Amino acid sequence: MNNVNQLSVREKMERMNRYYTLTEFYSFLKRIALKGLWLTLFFVGSILLIDNFIVDIDQLLTLFVENSNAILVLIVFYISETFLGLLPPEVFIAWTSKMSSPWVMLFIIATLSYGGGITAYLIGRRLRKIPIIHDRIKFHIAKHLINLRKWGGFLVVVGAMLPIPHSIISMSSGFIDFKFKHYLLWALFRYLRFFIFGLVIFRML
Numbered sequence: 001m002n003n004v005n006q007l008s009v010r011e012k013m014e015r016m017n018r019y020y021t022l023t024e025f026y027s028f029l030k031r032i033a034l035k036g037l038w039l040t041l042f043f044v045g046s047i048l049l050i051d052n053f054i055v056d057i058d059q060l061l062t063l064f065v066e067n068s069n070a071i072l073v074l075i076v077f078y079i080s081e082t083f084l085g086l087l088p089p090e091v092f093i094a095w096t097s098k099m100s101s102p103w104v105m106l107f108i109i110a111t112l113s114y115g116g117g118i119t120a121y122l123i124g125r126r127l128r129k130i131p132i133i134h135d136r137i138k139f140h141i142a143k144h145l146i147n148l149r150k151w152g153g154f155l156v157v158v159g160a161m162l163p164i165p166h167s168i169i170s171m172s173s174g175f176i177d178f179k180f181k182h183y184l185l186w187a188l189f190r191y192l193r194f195f196i197f198g199l200v201i202f203r204m205l
Contacts, residue, residue, distance in 0.1 A: 025150070036162045057094075061095065064098075081120075081167055082167055085166055085167045089109070093194065106195075109194065116167060124171035125174035128174070148176055153183075153186040156169060157186050160186070160187050160192075161190075170183070
């Protein structure tokens with residue numbers, strides 16, 4: 001009986017592998033991962049160049065933390081993570097590095113990012129029920145809708161971890177009525193991204 005179950009699991013894995021190969025998921029993942037690597041290297045390189053030749057980033061961040069309204073910064077970040085993700089999360093991670101409790105603040109912005117994704121999901125769910133804008137939204141996020149229907153939760157993970165706007169993937173998930181409980185589970189990888197970038201940025205600054 002165990003051998004039958006093991007064979008069944010192995011067959012399912014093989015079928016999944018064939019499916020993701022045929023639908024070019026692995027090629028897509030490779031492209032996005034390489035893009036993420038280059039963007040990370042660019043970000044790190046830019047910090048090093050600016051810090052060494054233009055301005056002391058450590059001092060600049062400390063000054064910004066001392067003179068900024070933390071609540072306002074967090075609100076701006078939440079809005080960004082809900083609508084299109086226009087502001088890079090790495091900038092906010094760097095901001096948290098100079099806080100008195102950087103890891104606590106990192107957890108807070110990771111939670112805001114996760115919450116922003118949930119809000120985007122709910123917005124997408126609502127928009128699909130409004131005929132006058134349904135087709136327009138569908139046109140603008142068509143590529144993400146197609147990929148979500150092909151790859152489901154795996155694309156939510158990619159959006160949470162790699163440089164695809166997390167809010168757009170979240171909104172697309174709501175738009176196609178992707179199961180909410182599954183979305184919540186897969187989107188938890190957003191915390192992992194913030195933790196990894198926190199480790200890198202905190203060591204640099």
